[in-house]
Amino acid sequence: MAATDSDRAEVVARGCARPIKTVSGVWVRCGSRVKSRCESCAELYRGDWAAIARSGVFDGPVEEYRFYLLTLTAPSFGRVHRVPREHGARVQRCGCGVTHSADDAGLRGVPLEPSTYDYAAQVAWNRDTGLLWDRTRRRVRDRWESAEYFVVREWQDRGVLHLHALVRIARAEAPDADVLREAARSAVAWSKVDGAVVEWGQQADCEAFRANGDGARTIWYLSKALNYVMKDVVEDGESAHPAVWAHIARLDRAAREMRCSRDCKPGCRSRVHDRLGARSHVVSASRRTSRRSGWSFTGLTRTVQRRLRREWFEAHAAETSPMPSEPVTTVPEALDGIAERARGEMVARGAAVP
Numbered sequence: 001m002a003a004t005d006s007d008r009a010e011v012v013a014r015g016c017a018r019p020i021k022t023v024s025g026v027w028v029r030c031g032s033r034v035k036s037r038c039e040s041c042a043e044l045y046r047g048d049w050a051a052i053a054r055s056g057v058f059d060g061p062v063e064e065y066r067f068y069l070l071t072l073t074a075p076s077f078g079r080v081h082r083v084p085r086e087h088g089a090r091v092q093r094c095g096c097g098v099t100h101s102a103d104d105a106g107l108r109g110v111p112l113e114p115s116t117y118d119y120a121a122q123v124a125w126n127r128d129t130g131l132l133w134d135r136t137r138r139r140v141r142d143r144w145e146s147a148e149y150f151v152v153r154e155w156q157d158r159g160v161l162h163l164h165a166l167v168r169i170a171r172a173e174a175p176d177a178d179v180l181r182e183a184a185r186s187a188v189a190w191s192k193v194d195g196a197v198v199e200w201g202q203q204a205d206c207e208a209f210r211a212n213g214d215g216a217r218t219i220w221y222l223s224k225a226l227n228y229v230m231k232d233v234v235e236d237g238e239s240a241h242p243a244v245w246a247h248i249a250r251l252d253r254a255a256r257e258m259r260c261s262r263d264c265k266p267g268c269r270s271r272v273h274d275r276l277g278a279r280s281h282v283v284s285a286s287r288r289t290s291r292r293s294g295w296s297f298t299g300l301t302r303t304v305q306r307r308l309r310r311e312w313f314e315a316h317a318a319e320t321s322p323m324p325s326e327p328v329t330t331v332p333e334a335l336d337g338i339a340e341r342a343r344g345e346m347v348a349r350g351a352a353v354p
């Protein structure tokens with residue numbers, strides 16, 4: 001007996017908190033990246049990217065490369081309270097005159113002076129950070145031709161993005177970590193929306209490591225960062241302390257009033273306005289071209305991962321044996337492309353209703 005559509009749907013959508021029924025009656029995964037909406041789909045997304053991150057560190061001739069963990073931050077848009085994350089952590093006295101402990105979490109990242117804080121500049125920086133990274137990686141490649149990278153953008157408490165990049169450079173031309181850090185940190189871009197100068201903040205960090213040394217620690221760090229970026233900062237604000245919530249609300253307003261592009265008009269529906277200015281790509285990696293290996297030594301990308309899952313699923317859907325009773329944890333679980341298309345179909349149908 002061949003697998004029926006409902007058997008198939010059960011396998012495809014298994015574990016998904018909010019499966020979607022398509023017009024053809026097939027259930028597909030929601031494909032969410034936000035853990036609070038669907039843990040299963042968000043976990044799959046994180047796992048895919050973690051595999052890509054790993055394949056650029058461990059799946060090649062690692063002894064021929066030097067690796068770096070580069071962190072770049074946003075500039076200051078006004079002073080904020082400095083509150084430690086852990087109890088007993090040693091911290092400097094805050095600009096408000098108090099030495100905060102972890103108990104003051106309700107002030108973490110909150111401006112000292114909301115009346116003078118530059119909310120508009122901060123959301124514009126979030127908007128233009130992709131452009132700034134583009135200039136930064138070109139600058140790095142101009143000096144070190146072999147540079148490949150894997151990047152995670154993470155939210156800081158003050159509601160601004162910062163960036164962690166794994167960088168791989170051939171040993172023959174590999175610079176000191178400090179030299180790479182300064183080359184990256186001093187990159188400059190000009191906003192395509194308003195022409196303003198876009199720069200990194202003074203705080204930057206770069207550590208060199210060997211993949212046969214502390215590579216595992218670095219991957220652990222990146223997995224942690226991947227977990228971070230899937231939280232939706234605006235949604236999380238609902239359960240936050242009042243001062244934090246007020247800060248996020250002001251940023252949210254600034255992001256709605258901001259122009260997301262040169263063609264942005266009032267009533268614009270771009271997601272950039274919902275995400276404190278940020279675009280949706282939180283993780284990226286350099287791609288393989290005819291001249292370059294790209295970040296992954298094996299050419300692993302999310303497109304390849306999706307294709308492999310689809311092939312696995314199609315091969316198994318044709319089997320005559322009963323569906324497995326145990327949850328299938330990795331192979332058929334995403335089919336994100338199908339979920340994406342399904343959502344498109346649903347929107348199209350909704351719009352057709354008078």
Ligand SMILES: [Zn+2]
Nearest residue numbers: 016030038041
């Ligand atoms: Zn889901």
Ligand SMILES: [Zn+2]
Nearest residue numbers: 081082094096
């Ligand atoms: Zn303070």
Ligand SMILES: [Zn+2]
Nearest residue numbers: 260264268270
């Ligand atoms: Zn817009």
